[in-house]
Amino acid sequence: MMCGAIAVSAQTLPYQNPELTARERAVDLCARLTLEEKAALMLDDSPAIPRLGIKRWQWWSEALHGVANMGGVTNFPEPIGMAASWNDALVYRVFDAVSTEARAKWNELTARGGDVTRFHALSVWTPNVNIFRDPRWGRGQETYGEDPYLTGVMGSAVVRGLQGPEESKYRKLWACAKHYAVHSGPEWSRHTADINNISARDLWETYLPAFKTVVEDARVREVMCAYQRYD
Incomplete structure (x- = not known):
């Protein structure tokens, strides 16, 4: 049973295949997500979804005239x-x-x-x-x-x-x-x-x-x- 689980997790699912188009990959992924998972991925701090191999991702940073809210960086003109x-x-x-x-x-x-x-x-x-x-x-x-x-x-x-x-x-x-x-x-x-x-x-x-x-x-x-x- 353990070998079977490892084999399944090692498979490349369609949404993980870079040879497919972005649309094909998105359609496949969305079909696999639950409603709750879809809602969670709409946040700027998107949680990991381990069962699909999706890592946590933070979407929000700012750089309109330099890296925002960080010390030791260059502040350029507006x-x-x-x-x-x-x-x-x-x-x-x-x-x-x-x-x-x-x-x-x-x-x-x-x-x-x-x-x-x-x-x-x-x-x-x-x-x-x-x-x-x-x-x-x-x-x-x-x-x-x-x-x-x-x-x-x-x-x-x-x-x-x-x-x-x-x-x-x-x-x-x-x-x-x-x-x-x-x-x-x-x-x-x-x-x-x-x-x-x-x-x-x-x-x-x-x-x-x-x-x-x-x-x-x-x-x-x-x-x-x-x-x-x-x-």
Whole structure:
């Protein structure tokens, strides 16, 4: 019986097979998860699921202008200031340095057996590619300004710096483009704004292009949804 259990655990299930497409693997995994397990994996601190060989994973860290909430790292200018440089090559170098420091902090923590908690993750919720067109939004400094094209260019440089060369076997970090989409203030209504009021032209010409760019050109690994209403 023990030999049989070892043989089963050693099998490669379809969701563990890198030769399959991402969709095929996701469909297979979701079919194996219980409802409770699916709900648990929606949290930023996703618990391990030993029966499926899934390890615990912490999704939440921040790196908008340097590794957040960590001592001994470089604090770069806010993104709105970086955008004013119009220098995407320099922005790439900034976030290449940020990802190196984030990896170093993670290596330091795990080497001494520390717990990878919030803000120590290899998944960073950066860049913010929302379009800053309302000064009443209190997070405008996180963005690359009011221009969709510049935001896409700068956002892609950030993603490439954080994730590392696409041809590498492993990513340095996982970048996350946020907040999809039309999450641009004012602050008091960002949880309740109804984006049905946005015209199709403004949606496609203003608010979505930067997301399209970072997904298609920079291959960002994660996208965070926005918080507003869409009925």
